[in-house]
Amino acid sequence: MSEKHESSADAAQSPPRYVVGIDLGTTNCAMCYVDTSQPEWQVATFRIPQWVDLGQIEKRETLPSFHYELTPSEAGGQNTGQSTAQEGGLGWQSDTDARSSCVGVLARDAGARHPGRRINSAKSWLSHDGVDRTADFLPWHGDADVPRMSPVAASAKYLDHLRGAWDDAFPDHPLNEQDVVITLPASFDEVARELTIKAAKQAGLKRVYLIEEPQAAFYAWINGHRKDWTDLVRPGQLILVCDIGGGTTDLTLIRVRPAGADNDQVQFHRVAVGRHLILGGDNMDLAVAKLAEAKLNADSGTGPPSASQWDRMVQAARSVKESMLDPGRGDTFTLHVAAEGAKLLSGAIQVELTADEIDATLLDGFFPRVKLSDRPSRQQSGFQEFGLPYAADPAVTRHLAEFLSEHRRSGIDQQDTESADRPDLVLFNGGVLAAPAIRQRIVDSLRDWFEKPGETWQPQVLASPRLDLAVARGAAYYAMVRRGQGVRIAANLGRSYYMQVQHDPPAALCLIPGDAEAGQKFRADDHPLHLQVGAPVQFPLWVSSTRLADRVGQLVSIDPNEMSALPPICTALVRGRRREETELNVCIESELSEIGTVGMYCVDAEHGKRWKLEFDIRSTLETDRDAHTGSGEMGGVVDSDTVEACADAIQSTFGDDADVKPNQIVKRLESITESGRNDWPPTLIRELWQFMADHETGRRKTPAHEARWLNLAGFCLRPGYGVAVDDWRVQQMWRLLHGRLAFPASQSRTESMIMWRRIAGGLTAGQQQQLAAPMLATLRSKSRRIEPHEANEFWRLVASLERLDVRQKIELGDIALKEFGRKKNVRLRPALLWALGRLGGRQPAYGPLNTTVPVDKAQSWIESLIAIAPPESDVPLTIVQLGRKTGDRYRDINESTRQRAVDYLRSRQADDHFISLIREGGTLDRDEQTAVFGDSLPLGIRLGR
Structure with a gap:
């Protein structure tokens, strides 16, 4: 399964001399x-030059997937002159x-000393x-002075380093001109696949294919057994x-x-892929660190380590894990975490x-002995240290049993009596499975599950x-398979x-x-749909690895136990006046690229016009995870006459007449x-918002019209998320209103601040920055002042922009x-207290956790x-936000500050729920959410967490 991105001119040229496989x-x-x-031809390993210490470069067979921002002292120590990077660097x-x-x-080793400067996973x-x-x-919870980057950009950094190293070694055959195969988990969703391609493009790679890692691992086995693999496998097996790596567990069958009825040759067919599991070596490191923390607390009673100590403890736990899973391990291992700052040995x-x-x-x-009938727990994982959605159940063997x-x-066809229904052969891959004890535990589990009475069997x-x-190695071998050499694995979706x-x-509908x-294309026209031209439309997308017999166009009930939600697909055409709207009968056409990514189109059944449906990646933000359940839509429906x-x-208020x-x-x-x-x-309010948007020019009649339009439109779009295609609606507001007030009146300025505050949750980080920049300039300037009658809304708006960076907050x-x-x-x-609570809240109303103000x-x-x-009566709520x-x-704040906060709240006779939120955590009730948000929330919509 692969995808190639190249121009037609590239395709016309002869194949490049080298094919390259990259394990990202x-x-x-x-x-x-x-x-x-x-x-x-043989598969060779490229030894990658890299910094292994300050001022020291070596070539290694692997490049640790870590990015590190050097401290000023390290940067000075590593390079002392303008030409250092060119002279031996x-x-x-x-x-x-x-x-x-x-x-x-x-990056890996220095990051263990300064974890707030390192990106990993x-x-x-x-x-x-x-x-x-x-x-x-x-980096998640990174130091304040460290520039942030996206997962895509970080991945591109690793690929860019590989490209630079290759080009330095093969200047006549740059990597962007070679065929490059990049590996990814078989269970990666469609967005992750597309973003992997995006990272490769950012790194300057042009001829890119993708292959799933378990297939690549099997190709590597075939490559290593070119002369005897036919003696090791037989039809029916x-x-x-x-495949268990640092971050994921991937299962493939x-x-x-047989290659043919009269043929002794065999073919390999990939027939099943497991669910995406963020479960691997990183989870095991956390588990060892938690064990060490528990023993530390029991032995010394010193309380939990600080966040920075915990980071270093997790790094030390990796060494413990690797050493204690080695056959030659000792009876004990001492986990050591260096002191912080001036504490020296005492710390x-x-x-x-x-x-x-x-x-x-x-x-x-992680590998308990379980029954084949056991199933993994679906409750939330206890491992949430780094913000990643780790698998709810850490027991790999339960996931394997399922x-x-x-x-x-x-x-297996009904007539097929020769094919096995148990795994005769097992191929292990991934760093975790380098441990013999783990491999043996899995083999023992398979034997316990499938050994028949009276039989001695194991895979x-x-x-x-x-x-x-x-x-x-397997990725490079697959690149040769694509050229007609080697053994191919047949794989349907x-x-x-x-x-x-x-x-x-x-x-x-099955698409x-x-x-x-x-390369196949499909058309689901058994159940025509209605598309309202000129209005945004959104359809949630689902995927199932168990319902493989459903046919295109079949209408099936959604069972979350059998299906997983993907980002919805959406489109939004420019909407004219209501009388210009039309409704068309459409069907959905879809196509499957060579890597399994999907392309979808709404097609006018009568005229054939097509609209591309795009993944709505922003709908997967923490604040908008309810798109598939339709929580906003379930708040009630108003009849069409109303x-x-x-x-x-x-129209009678803002229309022409x-x-x-x-x-x-x-x-x-x-x-x-x-x-x-x-x-x-x-x-209803989203319908009202659309009617307001249709009559946006009506706000230009008078200052009173503009003030009322801003107030009502913002109210109807609050909180900027929670209903399908809200991101499109917010973008329309930005396009119509940012910097475009019709009247300079104070009332218009105040109402515009209220409006932006109400829909801030739907604004991008860049848009929030644009809103905040002049406000910050005003606060920093001694000569500029905030008008007293606008100051309340000024502060409420700037504090509601939760996507600002930490330093600004x-x-x-x-x-x-x-x-x-x-x-x-x-x-x-009161407004300043409200602002302080929003700016320093431990649980943002909608914003990403990485922009939380330091504890x-x-x-x-x-x-x-x-x-x-x-x-002021607002003080207790502010303290609850800061200390929840x-x-x-x-x-989380430390225990001494927590106790002082509890004592203070009791002295103010605060509600018992406030005390509970400080001491034990929990969720805000609806009145508390309204107070934090600054407005009532629409029915059925809650704050992000």
Whole structure:
């Protein structure tokens, strides 16, 4: 399964001399290649030059997947002159790049000392559907002075280093002119696949193919057994590829079939792929670190380590894991964490762990002996330290039992009595499976599950001597297979794709069947759909690796146990006036690229016009995870007659022949709907917003019209997310209004601030920055001042921009606290308290967790408020926001500050729920959410967390 991105001119040229395989791993990258000019071609390993220490460069077979921002002292020590990078250094790097950052061994090791300056697990983030994977937020919980980058950009950095190293070694055959095969987990979703291609393009690679890692691992085995592989397998056998790396667990089944009726040759058919599991070596490191933490607390009672100590403890745990899973291990291992700062030896942490404790944590915790009928837990994982959605159940063997129960008969016809329904052969891949004890535990589990009474059986393990290089070697071998040389694995899609077309009951159309092959196109026209031209439309997308018999166009019930949600696909055409709207009968056409990514189109059934449907990646943000369940839409539906009456009322206020005063429109709408505006359901208010947008020019009639238009439009679009295609609506508001007020009146400025605050959750980080820039300039300037009658909304708006960077939030919070102490700001104090709570909140209302203000700053703000002891009734809620317990050591205040906050709240006779939120954590009730948001929230929509 592959995809090629090249121009037609490239295609017309002769094939390049080299083919290159790149393992873009969670923990390590590797690069192998074939010189196709050699008649007896072999797969060779490219040794990658990299910094291994300050001022020291070596060539290694792997490149650790870490990016590190050097400290000023390290940068000065590594390069002392303008030409250092060219004299014995990484010759392809500019001096500026060499001075600022690095990837590889030095990045990994220096990052263990300064974890806030290091990016790791970028590949896991690339597959995280709960964040905007194109946004700059890594390193997670990084130091304030470290530039952030996206998972895509971090992945591109590793690929760029490989490209530079290759070009330096082969200047006559640059990598961007060679065929490059990049590996990725078989379970990567469509967005992660597309973003991998995007990272390759950012690194300057043009001729790129993708292959799934388990297939690459099997290709590597074939390559290593070119002379005897036909003696090791036979038709009917089932091969399990178990791939457990630093970040993911990938399970694949390959069935061995005869090449033909009269042929002794065999073919390999990939018949099943497991669910995407963020479960691997990183989780095991966390488990060992948690074991060490628990022993430390039990032995010394010192309490949990600081966030920075914890980072170093996790790094030390990796060494413990690797040493204690080695056959030659000792009885104990001492985990050592160096002291912080000036504490020297007195601040060091040492914990002795025994072999039995490690076995209980790693073998019994991740590879327990379970029954074939056991199933993994679906509850939330306890491993949330780094913000990644780790698999809910860490027991790999339970996931394996579920996978084999569902798929071990995949690819067997009813007439087929020869094919096995148990894995005869097992191929291990990934760094975790370098440990013999783990491999043996899996083999023992398979024997326990499938050994028949009276039989002595266990699966045969296919030997793969270099697990760290196998995937890159297999990728290079596959590149030769694409040229007609070598043994090919036949692989159909192994996943079925569906588009949700109704919510109650939830049902979906099958768009691409599980037996699809690369290059096929499909048309689902058995159930015509209706597309309203001129309006945004969105369809949630689902994928299943178990429902492989569904056919294209089949309408099926959605079962979350059998299907997984993907980002929805959406389109939005320019909407004209309502009388120009039309509704068309459409069908969905879809196509499968060579890597299994999908392309979808709405097609006018009568005229053939096509509209491209794009993945709505932003809908997968933390704030908008409900798109598939339709939580906003489920808030209630208003009948069409009432909706039309509301449309007429809005037209009579903002239309060409308006005869209703703008200050009367809300009461008129409440009268029509027979309900107060806070009770209008999301479906209605989004319709009202669209009617307001249709009559946007009506705000230009008078200042009063503009003020009322801004107020009502913002109210109807609040909180900027929660209903399908809200991101499109917010973009329309930005296009119509940013910097485009019709009247300079104070009322228009104030209402525009209210409007932006209400929909801030739907604004991008760049848009929030544009809004904040002039506001920050005003606060920093001694000569510029905020008009008193606008100051409340000024502060509420700037504090609601949760996607601002941490340094800006700290600056704003410090200014707010300073202004709070000025006597002239008595009337402004409630707004300043509200702003301080939003800026320093431990649980953002909608923003990404990586922009949370550091815990020491939140603690200082709590201490300052307690010391001031202001009389305002809003103080307790602000302290709750600043100190609410989350269970995340990077965000939670220390116990002494927590106790002072609890004592203060009790002295203020605060609600018991406030005390509970500080002490134990939990969720805000609806009134508390309203207070934090600054407005009532639409029915059915909650704050992000």
